[in-house]
Amino acid sequence: MTLAVIGIGLLAGALGSMVGLGGGILIVPALTIFLDIPVKTAISASLISLVATSIMSVSVFSKRGFIHFELGFYLLVTTLLGSFLGSYSIQFVDQKTILILFVGLIVMAIYAMFNKLKIKQDSWVPAGSDDGQKFVLVGEFETPKGPTFYGVENLKKSIGVSFAAGCISGMLGVGGGIVQVPVMNILSKVPLKVSTATSSFIIGFTGLASAIVYILYDQWDLRLTSTLIIGVLAGSYVGSKLALKLSNTLTVGVFIAVLVATAIKLMLKVLE
Amino acid sequence: MTVLLKPGGDRERFRLMVTRITRWASIVSIAALILGEAMAFFEVMLSSMLFRLGIGLVMITPMIVLMSAFVYFYRLKNNTQMYLVLIISMLLFMGPLVLYFSK
Numbered sequence: 347m348t349l350a351v352i353g354i355g356l357l358a359g360a361l362g363s364m365v366g367l368g369g370g371i372l373i374v375p376a377l378t379i380f381l382d383i384p385v386k387t388a389i390s391a392s393l394i395s396l397v398a399t400s401i402m403s404v405s406v407f408s409k410r411g412f413i414h415f416e417l418g419f420y421l422l423v424t425t426l427l428g429s430f431l432g433s434y435s436i437q438f439v440d441q442k443t444i445l446i447l448f449v450g451l452i453v454m455a456i457y458a459m460f461n462k463l464k465i466k467q468d469s470w471v472p473a474g475s476d477d478g479q480k481f482v483l484v485g486e487f488e489t490p491k492g493p494t495f496y497g498v499e500n501l502k503k504s505i506g507v508s509f510a511a512g513c514i515s516g517m518l519g520v521g522g523g524i525v526q527v528p529v530m531n532i533l534s535k536v537p538l539k540v541s542t543a544t545s546s547f548i549i550g551f552t553g554l555a556s557a558i559v560y561i562l563y564d565q566w567d568l569r570l571t572s573t574l575i576i577g578v579l580a581g582s583y584v585g586s587k588l589a590l591k592l593s594n595t596l597t598v599g600v601f602i603a604v605l606v607a608t609a610i611k612l613m614l615k616v617l618e
Numbered sequence: 619m620t621v622l623l624k625p626g627g628d629r630e631r632f633r634l635m636v637t638r639i640t641r642w643a644s645i646v647s648i649a650a651l652i653l654g655e656a657m658a659f660f661e662v663m664l665s666s667m668l669f670r671l672g673i674g675l676v677m678i679t680p681m682i683v684l685m686s687a688f689v690y691f692y693r694l695k696n697n698t699q700m701y702l703v704l705i706i707s708m709l710l711f712m713g714p715l716v717l718y719f720s721k
Contacts, residue, residue, distance in 0.1 A: 348655070348658075348659075394676065394677065397680065398644070398647065398648075398676045401644045401680075402640070402644045404636065404640045404683075405637055408637040409637045409641075411633060413636075415632060415636070415687070419700060419703050419704060420703060422707050423703055423706050423710070426707055426710040427710060430710065430713045430714060434714070550680045550683075551680045554681070555711060555713075557677070562714055568666070568669050568670065569658070572654060572672060572673060575647075575651055575672070576648070576651050576652060
């Protein structure tokens with residue numbers, strides 16, 4: 347059992363970090379399908395492992411100055427609210443419905459992955475020292491030419507959409523990155539690296555908030571969570587190293603194949 | 619919203635603080651979890667305590683970061699809006715406890 351949990355964490359963590367989506371989307375189905383763990387216990391374990399991954403990545407991203415803390419705190423309010431409502435409402439939903447919701451999420455992730463293949467350049471708005479005045483928030487981003495300033499656009503809209511990210515995270519035990527990263531990058535015109543780093547920062551808080559709800563409702567297993575964290579952290583480390591060596595098309599392609607297989611397996615479990 | 623936060627200075631200090639907190643928290647929690655796993659393998663009683671220490675540390679770190687941000691923005695004194703955002707976030711963490719005791 348221990349080795350199987352570490353293996354699942356390792357594979358999910360590696361694949362997730364290679365495509366920048368986090369391992370949660372694979373951890374929950376894998377624990378449910380292969381180890382027959384109740385889906386809510388799997389979600390709580392996934393959420394706590396997300397917090398651990400977030401802490402680890404924040405230490406790296408923060409050192410490099412990629413996290414926009416003020417933007418993160420603004421988005422945190424609605425994301426937290428969403429994660430509470432999501433994790434609380436899922437307590438009254440049966441296992442089958444949760445698995446069907448998960449299949450829906452996987453379809454959404456596959457669509458996001460195809461989009462990732464299409465987008466060649468991320469969109470962000472450079473802001474000069476004078477332009478800075480017209481933005482609510484301004485950030486600094488390190489480019490090969492030196493530090494560049496960017497402005498955060500549509501902050502209010504991003505704050506609103508973040509609620510959905512929180513709901514998904516709390517309900518299904520995945521990081522809200524699948525929603526939050528495109529929102530920050532496309533809607534707020536924040537550089538992709540900053541969006542990913544800031545999303546990792548927020549996930550730590552939302553994961554914790556949702557995990558508290560699951561713990562309070564006794565949907566938690568100490569041993570499973572501890573073992574899973576070790577696997578996921580090791581996997582994330584390996585994945586981040588592999589991502590530098592492998593091509594983007596290959597990693598995204600493999601991830602899509604795994605997602606499709608997971609969705610089919612989940613549907614078969616629902617129909618059992 | 620009319621707040622304009624310019625990068626540099628105080629932000630840099632906050633960034634370093636967050637880096638330090640998260641780095642140490644991740645090192646100690648991973649060490650505790652791995653040690654706990656090793657002890658569980660040899661069926662030593664202490665393993666459960668180490669698991670709790672590791673996970674407890676993981677779970678308390680975001681709260682420490684939030685509290686640090688709270689103190690940091692309080693000391694800046696010119697950013698009421700951000701201060702309010704942090705207060706709301708902290709209050710939201712009370713949400714599940716309220717739900718639990720009211721059920």
